[in-house]
Amino acid sequence: MKMTFRWYGEGNDPIPLKYIKQIPNCSGIMGVLDQYAAGEVWPEDVIADYVKHVNAADLEVEVIESVNVHEDIKLGLPSRDRYIDNYRQTVRNLAKHGIKVIIYNFMPVFDWLRTDLAREIPEDGSNSLYYDEQELLGMTPQMIVERTAETSGFTLPGWEPERLADLDRVMKLYEDVSQAQLLDNFKYFLEGVIPTCEEVGVRLAVHPDDPAWPIFGLPRIVHTKEQLQTIVDLVDSPANSLCVCTGSLGSNPANDIVDILRTFNGQGRLACAHVRNVKYLGERRFREASHFSDDGDLDMYEIMRALYETGFDGYIRPDHGRMIWDEKGRAGYGLYDRALGIAYLNGLWEALTKGGKR
Ligand SMILES: [Mn+2]
16 A cells, blocks of 8 residues: 655645655655646656656655546547547556556536535634535536635636636536436547556546535436446456545445445455545535544544455545644645544554554
8 A cells, every 4th residue: 555645736736745755654646737638638748857856855656636537528529539549648648657547537517516615613623625515506506616716726626727617618518418428428438548558557547426426417427336336347457447535435425435445446446545534414515524533424444444454555645634723725635634644544554454464
């Protein structure tokens, strides 16, 4: 298992690589070049410089999160072939510089979504990402985009301005796309890119829908165990793998995260995991919690045990943290609470490893 930390790049992430290096057991980052819009080829020389820069801080960059899938691929438009070609080229370019896993998602229009990026946690005065479906029902897609952009102050992954500029037009195009059609388009994408991944030794890892249900009437097909099984079966290759995000799938209490981790790592299809906790506040209403089990509703010990007992040897990282100690930063991606998250996960892992040897 390799412990990593998500990092947004020099000048874009207020957290210096030096600080990440100082987190115990952190071997590297999950990195991104977010200057490229979905569908563009990431140039090899830019990747080379980027990897060199991260390596100079004595950190690895073996995971990229994310190479986004162009909307035309998800929509199944004729222009998708060009974007799939570009995706293949980006995979090749990344592989040449040591990238082993590429995370992506297949969520139409919206990536992850929250109704509040800084909801105060009354118990301790910190704040975290919060979601309330009732609140969302009173909002238009445009309103949530504006609110997210306003509160944040940073570019947020999945909320890149160019992706959302023609929101109305793209929303309209999805009116004709059923879940079955979206799945067909997913298959077409995987059949296009997985052979290239196999050739160059890269694993694609799909990140689940967040929250784990459809929003704004858009089709979504990556949020239950059954759907994940369908996806890994679309193309039967270890290169067609999963990034299980405990918090995303865990937003729906019906998802048994421990069973999901055991099942797919058991099948050899878990390339990486995002581990974080969720606190349920009601029907489709939750907030993010510290990683500590008792602060939320997910059992972090059982989650780490599932990974340990199925011999997980992929990449892991803490996921969103709270904002604590008056830190100013990108919502969900501060230094302090995520570093605490790593320390906690390290402790669980050490106990499992040493206990397992007895
Ligand atoms: Mn995640």
